[in-house]
Amino acid sequence: MSWLVAIPVVLPLLGAGVTLAFSNFRRVQWLISVTILSISLAVATALVFIVNSGPLVFDVGEWAAPVGITLVADRLSALMLLVSVAVTLAVLIYSLAQGVEDGEEAAPTAVYHPAYLILSAGVSNAFLTGDLFNLFVGFEILLAASFVLITMGGTRARIRSGTVYVVVSMLSSIVFLIAIVMTYAATGTLNFAQLATRLQEIDPGVSLALQAMLLVAFGIKAALFPLHAWLPDSYPTAPAPVTAVFAGLLTKVGVYAIIRTQVLLFPQGRLDDVLSVAAILTMVVGILGAVTQRDIKRMLSFTLVSHIGFMIWGISVSTEVGLAATIFYVIHHITVQTALFLVAGLIERHGGSTSLQKLGSLAKSAPVIAALYLIPALGLAGIPPMTGFLGKVGLISASAQSGQAIDWWMIGAGLVTSLLTLYAVLRAWNLAFWQEPEEELEYTSIPVGMYGAAGSLVVMSLGIALFAGPIYSYAERAAIDLERRGPYIVAVLPDGNRGTGTSEDETDPDVADELEDVTTVPAEEVDE
Template identity: 50%
Template sequence: MTFLVGLPVLLPLLAAAVSLIAGRSPLVQRLLGVTVLTAIAGAAAVLLVQADSNGPVVLRLGDYGPPFGITLVADRLAALLLLVSAIVTLAVLIFSIGQRITDYGRKTASTAFHPMYLVLCSGVSLAYLTSDLFNLFVAFEIMLGASYVLITRRVTAQRVKPSVTYVIVSLTSSLLFITMIALVYTATGTVNLAALPEHIAQLPAGVQSSLALFIVIVFGIKAALVPLHFWLPDSYPTAPAPITAVFAALLTKVGIYALIRTQTLVFVHDDSWSVLLGLALVTMIVGALGAIAQNDLNRMLSFLLVSHIGYMIFGLALFNVIGMAGVILYVVHHITVQGALFLVSGLVTRHTGTVSLKTMSGVAKAYPLVAVLFAIPAMSLGGIPPFSGFVAKIALLQGGAEAGTPMAIAATVGVIVASLLTLYAVTKIWVGAFWGPRVEPSPDPDPNDDVTVGTGSTSPAMLGATGGLVLASVLIAVFAGPLADMSDRAAHDLLHDEGYRAAVLGEGNG
């Protein structure tokens, strides 16, 4: 099974090269992308079963062990997120093919989208599977390099500023990341995640706290943690719907994953961390209030994304098994739901020709299927039972109650308040976009584009991909029991990391 660990990283990179060569054949590019992502989802499913049954699956590249070799590890958490991410990237790719965002409907197909999309998927997979800080940096750079191309494609005057903001912030975070790695290596002599705990424990308490906080800042930028979130609501809404969907679903969650992995494996937290709880509380409330203040559909969803990052940080900051299991459930839920909501936004925009809640109306009467596809993930995001968001939030609330500290209780109350604000925000979207009399669309006036928004035309691929993600969010709630059990086991692994460390540093499975 060990070769399957490298497959999600290497296969998309090889496929990206082939896709670039086949740039004059859009059909080949599309079939290649769908086939590769399907294969990755299958490999991730096998790895998840294997990791859950027999422990982490380890691949040592070149058969070199630490500290010099590159070791990829698929434990329960990495394999679970790899599977969910593969499903979402596959759905978004199918949506983009149906929307023809890959070539914008023009006679000459673009060669950039498919290769860069596959490179992005490879970077996401490497981030989940790597066992050292430097290769985690490499994974982020692979993702960011591809994202620069994707977010700046077909740039208009409206998109220049947000795209430049995204690039500058990403480059700044990368500079901080490599600086953090240099500091860690200087202090400990290693960047291997499994070897770091022993070396970190020998450092003065002040140095340990400083390094832990520095890591929070670095990954907090990538995860859009308040007050480091300012770039996201400006950058994401201007990109095409599939790009925004995959960025919102995955890129911020990779930042959350990096925080989870480093804060549980490298640093010792015997109790909840008040600083992180405070940041979580502020993120939840500020993001939700920012969403309510918007009249742009995509900006509102972007602020809700920021708000719900706070939920995940809250569960992490508790550092107990219940809270950590809640984080894992919430990440799985949020990847599917947030991706689905941005795809629905693309459907709404295609029908109405606008993203302004003031100028769109009556979508539910004209296109009831689109209304259903919005309502289900929206209620899940708001935590309405019996949807997946409710299940995940209950686990987080239980973790907060178990922690019992004043800051944990305050953040627990913040979860409830932010949930109510989220419900208000999605209700505002429903009233503005879906309720009321139908407003005739205003088609995109671009004469060079064969596919325009505001035409009321959506392909079966667009509807099918969106419906698939909505169905995935429903299945998370249906299979909440087994998924919660697996999350509990993964959370126990995170807080009792002997198995992970032994797999990386010892003989493991490789």
């Protein structure tokens, strides 16, 4: 069954080549893209259940770790993969419906489908990789595909924003590459499982320097303060589907990388206070930018930055409760933020603009859009019983249990940010849907498929709230796995038992001795 892990990476890459070959046959491209992402979604769903028995490992080319490239699916990566593929498929259907309605001339260019599938492969590779350099490769795949997508259409604004995005991403890549070189020089490996043991044996100062460099590289990807300024200027100019998938996924890849490296490689938590301060500033600065905006897309871009701070908050607490809340919040935010950007695309298409100074009275002409906006907006603000509320309660609980001074500062910043988020999204809702427009608007019809794709994500967010109990429980078990570290290491290292169904009691004795120092939970505390 280990071959299933490779499908979400390999299949979209193969599909990109096939769709490029059929560049003159748009409908064939659509069929291939939807089929491939549907298969990836089915595989991701299966992996979520399979990894309950233990991490599932696939060695590319049958070269075992740490020599070869290893793909690893555990509870965290499987859950992230499932949500990301579901969102990617919904956005693809949205873009296809938009292209069909606009006709052949206005439909996405022939390179859209290859680039989109490559983007999906890059995201999946980043979530599943068990190797630091392969994570760098995943980021570069994302960079190449996202530059094509963000500049699609060739307008001056899109070229400018795409250039800013690429320059910042290249800066992050340079920092990341330097960190990779230094890590290999210090430890002789780039495999996550092997790094988890060897980083504990090197000089603490060198380990701290490596941790700081990786945090800077991933902080840029995640738009963490003060490395966030590029995002609000880059995302709003792209086409609505592109902006939606960027907002939902790309920053979360950075957050995922921070979770994976900080917990697996650097469990001592020596930069937790730095992360706490960054979380507070990211929340506050981002939301202060959001409340001043007069454009829906820019407002949502600033809220995106702000709510990255909530995810970093949970990581900085360095407890299972905090990690579980972060994982749940990431899942919530991917769904809600993508839905809001798709709805912003509906608003722009129907009213001809996303400027709050030009829009008005959309509730009369488009009540469905009004509802589709309000539901995820309330979820983003954290109104009970929506998913945002549940995630924030988990974060507050984690900080309250920790009880440090910085924890209370994070709780205060989180509450203020939530109130200002509610103000920002309701202000936009009031101005766009209820105020009288300055000039009479010329409304444009919207394809049913665009409504359906945006609505599916809204329903998905409601489904997460409805089944929050089992989903949050899954996130808690993922957090326990992360804190223990031992099961992941045993599954990947060639001397340990491979595949699923492996418990620590069945591990090779020599490996068990080696893992004694890296397992943070007693062996008898096994998963349910």
